[in-house]
Amino acid sequence: MTTLRALVIDDSRIMRNMVMNALRQSRLATFEFTEAEDGAAALTKFNPANIDICFVDWNMPNMTGVEFIRKARARGDAFNVPMVMVTSEQTVTKIEEALSQAGADAYICKPFTAEDMRVKLERVINKVLVAKAAPEKPAGFFSRVFG
């Protein structure tokens, strides 16, 4: 099974463990985790070459999760790294802000179960797994015709 390198960002150590446990139990993939306790620390650890997917809390000291996503997306080389919000914020306004404005790819409300993770992340994670399995150079028209 392909291993995904996941960055888990939450100011609560317990919650980071809960996210990691739920992901392991979801059996969507195998994971190798890096942890960060807020958005600012996450930015220093975030490198699209080494991270396949991010799980991001919203309310954290120093830098919120949404600010982290905006700054990560602004790098220009992180468009393909899925950003999954995992937060207790559950109003429509907040969900829209994360998904439509900041650029999050999925939204999971706390509390969650491994089954919630599996259902909400299946599509996102399959996309990452397919991308990782594909050859490094994108298969465009010429490479398909001429090999």
Place this chain on the structure above:
Amino acid sequence: MAEAFATPTVDPFPASISSAVRDATVEFFRSTCGFNCEEIAPPRNIGGGDEIMSTISFVGNPSWVYSLVLSGETAVKVAKVFAGFDIPFDSPDMGDVVGEVVNVIAGGICARLDAKGIKAQMSLPTVARGANLSVLVPSGAVATRIQLTGPNGPIGILLVKNHHTSQGQRFGN
């Protein structure tokens, strides 16, 4: 100006907020912990012992504060169900997990208030642990207590707001 600083004779805690708080708290303990909590009315005085309290602020109009108080035994039970493993009461992780519990409840409160057209932005939670905890409410503030039945003694909720904030823009918010 004199009347602007007069203390109103009647300024109860907004029922729309207290009902959202009660519903969100009961729902959290029911759906996440499997505890069926019922309101104890009027609230009783609880005997001493180890307690843990987490507090979170809601900024909006009005702005107010929510505190959840759990007995030591209840906190240990809640932590085990919520986190999925045993956490001793005096562990640093206990503060982490109770803060996270209040954070999740606060999310439910915000959603319920939002459905009523009341906007509220929640802060980060803070946690205090000790024996016989008491909250000293500032003079002039409006406070209300809600008490729910818990698995090991009552679950306490304290709501506090400055009475001025319900009357408009006096503090510029």
